[in-house]
Amino acid sequence: MTSGKTVLITGASSGIGRATAELFAERGWTVAATMRRPEESNLAQKSDRIRLFRLDVTDQASVDRAVADVIAQCGGIDVVVNNAGYGLMGPFEAQTDAQIRRQFETNLFGVLNVTRAVLPHMRERRAGRIVNVGSAAGRMALPLYSMYAATKWALEGFSEGLWLELRQFNIKVKIIEPGMIKTDFFERSREVASKPGLTAYDEFVANVAPNLTAWEEAGAEPVVVARSIWRAATGRWWRLRYQPNGILAVWPRGWVPGQLYVRIVRRLFNAW
Template sequence: MPSEKTVLITGASTGIGRVTAEFFAAKGWNVAATMRSPEKSDLASKSDRIKLFKLDVTDQVSVDRAVQDVIGHFGGIDVLVNNAGYGLLGPFEAQTDEQIRRQFETNVFGVMNVTRAVLPHMRERKQGRIVNVGSAAGRLTLPLYSMYCATKWALEGFSESLWFELRQHNIKVKIIEPGMIKTDFFERSREVATKEGLTAYDEFVSLVMPNLKAWEDAGAEPVVVARSIWRASTSFWPRLRYQPNATLSVWARGWVPGHLSVRLVRRLFNAW
């Protein structure tokens, strides 16, 4: 068992996390699929290489316990895939302090909690990879996703800086920046902020929301992201960022003048 490769994936109950767990299992890896409610998941029935573990990224006790359980069961962790996250959607003025803090607790501090728990193990073994699932929204912005974009931009800075300091320990850091992916993210992994009596943004929301949904419906299948996570986890190429279904849009943001790229987003999503 210890000679086999093991990946720990957070947020593996549905969507990209679930598909990635099945993808790694099909490649012969041991998969520690973590989620808040493993008793509700049938993922373990998909492969005898997949074992479910209870893990809430916002609870450090839960994180530490799950990491130790995974190491105890599989003998080690070769790759950590920080995938757990959700999107807070809606006008910033409608978002409460609690909603904003919860968005950062999951998408940013949750990644940090799990990474910090795994690092001593990887340092001791003098090897490992940390693959952080960000978003193209960490390189560009979308209307009504101000806090989601803020967390993904924060993840970019954290990951890139971590890349420098962990190289000396033979631990590689990778960032996945997916574009629009066809999952149930728009219905399940989002929270829509509203505020009683606040109607000033109603027309804007009614114009933008259908376009956001249409773009997601036209997105790539989640296996496209799973393949990028696999490449990031196994390739010897010293590449930091991977952009499944987002290469053109991220490239354009870097080369198109700012005022033009913002105008393009406004036109795409009817955000006038």
């Protein structure tokens, strides 16, 4: 059974994006699985409902081309899942300006580029959904992930504002805030910053990094996030935030006083 609906997913080559593509295809949707290098992917072999498109979220021309191709070939776009992203890790002082700008170019401006490209189409149809993959780190920052958290906090503000702005056009905006998820994120999608001669953080990094890794290894499977994205894409409600494997992290952060949060992080991560 086909639903007659189309979802466009960014960063569908692996992890959460790939799991989401497979789930939507299983459930009868046409999936426009977008990625930087479609020629290297076997995803289309999983289902004849999955079509691959080339899209780099940091390149507006590539975004515009992919969106136009998807509309022409699939008949429209009902849901966009802004999933592409990676994590810059390390002490802020060790990160170069170029690394920080690249992090924002992908995790924040990439989402803006894709959203900008699909909005005229959705406004015209007076229907559509924009599902942004944020992170629990967009609600509670962790040491060594300050810039990654900054991009995801920015995405929170953008999503909440847009949620209010697009209601009048019957376009729902959602933000998914996953906790730790077992994907390739921590190998292929993590950039570790270090600065020659900067040794002041060595002991801190040596203490914290193994605890972060232990957390990462205890993560949930990406399909858990895919199911949340499905609920966000199909549910009737105007609910904004979803927390797959993240509720226990995100929810208490809203009311735990700062000093207690410091003590928790210090204890959990052996931070200092």
